[in-house]
Amino acid sequence: MNKLMIGRYLPGDSLVHKMDPRGKIVLVFYFIWLVFFADNVWSYLTVGLFTLLAVLLTRIKLIYFWRGIQPAIFLILFTVLIQVFFTRGGQVYWAWGPFALSSAGVVNAWFIFFRLVIIIAMSTLLTLTTSPLDISGALSSLMTPLKWVHVPVDIIALMLSIALRFVPTLMDETVRIMNAQRARGVDFGSGSLAQQIKAIVPILIPLFVSAMHHAEDLDDAMTARGYRTDAPRTAFRVIQWHQRDTLSVVAFAALTAVVFLVRMP
């Protein structure tokens, strides 16, 4: 569990950490879209260098980014191999039935490889440098326009933040229930598939019941502190847009210009 880097957050005070989370989310998604426009060595070099620069700016050790890519390594190799053996074009070196090794295939495989690595590195960068709290704040802020179509944005935002806040609580509880059931002789992770699924029930039901208790108590506590779903509220946590965020938008605009300039005509 500790090895998994997906969704992990590493606190820090680098330039990337301090960016407005709304801007960061939008720009990362934009970047992923942009990567698909790269179609030659120069454009890949541009987005690749940009990614490397962004990664270096986080001042997070490269090993963490490597760990982000690790779980996807088989997927990357698989895709690359399919590209290598099934693409025909350019000079064909070797062919056998549907398989072929061609210059176009090799080039395509390299491109796919870089594309996947860059996308994973950039999304790892987003989660490593943005706290879940900031992500939920940013998402609710980005959802604000949906108020016009009567989406209860504030309630969704509160639900999201409560859900995030209870993740560690429920994780602890799961471990406690598992240990309590183990102490009573329940065997997890062995036996046939059907037996293993059955062994989950003594975890799931107590967890479900205790989640209900949490909810009831939290409901009382929130009501006692004056929370009303229909009443307007003020906000304690506000996200601020700084000059560095404007600069990062400018950097992404420049990157876009370069990518489109060096693209094949």
Next chain:
Amino acid sequence: MLYHQKEGEGQMTEEAPIITMENVTVRYAEQEQPALDGISLTIPAHSWTALIGHNGSGKSTLIKALDGLVTIDGGTMTVAGLTVNEENIWQIRRRLGVVFQNPENQFVGATVADDVAFGLENAQVPRPAMVDRVAAALEQVGMTAYAEREPAHLSGGQKQRVAIAGILALAPDIIALDEATSMLDPEGRASVLRTIRTLKAQENLTILSVTHDLEEAAAADHVIVIDNGHLVASGTPPEIFAQGAALIDMGLSVPFTEQLKTDLEAGGITLPAGYLNEEEMAAQLWKLYSTM
């Protein structure tokens, strides 16, 4: 300091009542016996009242009824001069802050500061004022250094201090503690109670504490005993604890000094009648020792 002076003088009953209950009955749908059965009581302003009783005696229900979290089936209640009803309930919730039993389940915010701000957000306090009040409340409970911490990294006692800060920020008149120290270790319990005691004196609060802890009850100005939804006794701690055996019959225990007295008397050593607090007990023991 104020608190200690008042404790000695025992003049609490002269203050105007801040909470009154008259013939209050609460019946839960799934239970045959009512949780509260015709409870009538008054709680004077600026006092510390302890509500004791065994599990299921209706203590928590009483607090929830005052805060409108359970609906009453009969009787009337007033809190801070307002009748408890649909119309007044949100105003009453501003005047009466409740700290619940489980520190984990009442932590709404993602961080300490967010949690303290939750009530203020609901009260639509503008952000600049909110920042000041959150900082001040955290200062009062000694949690300033933890403002940006997440609840998962706090101890039970620290979470309860945050819960208290969240209520203090709203500047209530009354703080009700619904077994707020029952899930804490002795150290956490002592420190939370110390905080409450200091705050009571500083802010001139009224404290209503529901508790199992008799040492906590012994420190109150006034003790109310409820049993099976009925009010069975009410008085100052010495008056209540002098009933020793009757308390044990109700499923409660007696404070340490009372226990010591019973044990000494069983060993043939007689002490003066009535409840003795720790200091008085120590004085009595010195006296005994010098005459032996």
